Amino acid sequence: MKKYVFAETFYFTDGEKGPGYLEITEGKFGSFTSEKPSAGDIIDYSGKRIAPGLVDTHIHGYKGHDVMDNDLGGLNVIAEGILSCGVTSFLPTTLTASTEQLDAVCAMIGENITSIRGAKIQGIFLEGPFFSEKYKGAQNPKYMGDPSIEKLAKWQKLARGNVKKIALAPERAGTLDFIDYATEHNIRTAIAHTEATYEQCKEAVEHGANIFVHTYNGMRGLHHREPGVVGAAITLKNVFDELICDGHHVHPVSTQVVMDGHGRDKTVLVTDCMRGGGLGEGESMLGEFPVLIKDGAARLVSDDSLAGSVLELIQAVQNVVSWGIATPAEAIKMASFIPAQSVGIDGVCGQIAKGHAADFIVLNENLELEETYLDGKIAYMKYK
Helix, strand or coil, X not given: XXXXXXXXXXXXXXXXXXXXXEEEECCEEEEEECCCCCCCEEEEEEEEEEEECEEEEEECEECCEEHHHCCHHHHHHHHHHXXXXXXXXXXEECCCXXXXXXXXXXXXXXXXXXXXXXXXXXCEEEEEEECCHHHCCCCCHHHCCCCCHHHHHHHHHHCCCCEEEEEEXXXXXXXXXXXXXXXXXXXXXXXXXXXXXXXXXXXXHHHCCCEECCCCCCECCCCCCCCHHHHHHHHCCCCEEEEECCCCCCCHHHHHHHXXXXXXXXXXXXXXXXXXXXXXXXXXXXXXXXXXXXXXXXXXXXXXXXXXXXXXXXXXXXXXXXXXXXXXXXXXXXXXXXXXXXXXCCCCCCCCCCCCECCEEEECCCCCEEEEEECCEEEEECCC
């Protein structure tokens, strides 16, 4: 039997609709109507808002576990845990590490991708290891080197075709040939942890690079005589800019500069969340480095630099709205459809669209998460 979700507001890719009724049949979205259906069960969310499940395309861990642990049980904890953050699809994200460790992680995810409980794994994001030591951030420079097509091909084979995105520094030798190869094999190339010039970024984009990773962070900044990576991120067309909107990584005004200058339809909200997410303050680890989580930020014990985040994606949505730089509809789209679009998975997630899996979230008027649905069934409830 068909069932319908009634709510005051629904967030579609082309704007808000409602009040109305959203059909769900066999775990998939159906049609939307403002008229009450004559038959079928109705789930009443009067006064609530329905949004597509959020899509986190850059997340390392949650609830004490990290993708680099190479542990299937831990990956399940992450996937189940981030349902409470409004996330229904994600790209488990690696760190710069040894080739052997990355081999193992790619193989583990590739072998188990369809059996994971919780938020759906839509692919893998390899953050590194082809970075610049100068802008290493919380990544280990001893594993950094020039891009290797051979390594990428092996990782993709081990991952059973599930590598969706890989980040690199454009100034490294062999970058353009690497980007050409990745693009030909439907892997998005992202620019990150780099001291590249504007021209080097421009050339990389012309070859197919299409994402700037955590814009402003881990990259050459904007200068009036050398626009740098930030200048490229804001001005180059047909690229997406990630932003970590936790209030620590990027000032709200700088966030607005990207959104206004580059466009909210090309801005991707990500968390870059590490294993300490969801655990509160205390000691943690990011890869091989000790981290202290305090006042909503994760920082390396060694030099107090930011080490990923403990941001939850629904909080990023709330933040950009409370900062007055995005409407609720814009914020939700930047955390769902736009990230999915950036890595080519918008055909399976990130939007309320007929035929798509009925993955959605229920929000109150303050954009606080109350429930998360997967395939038309409740997978998380804030109030049990």
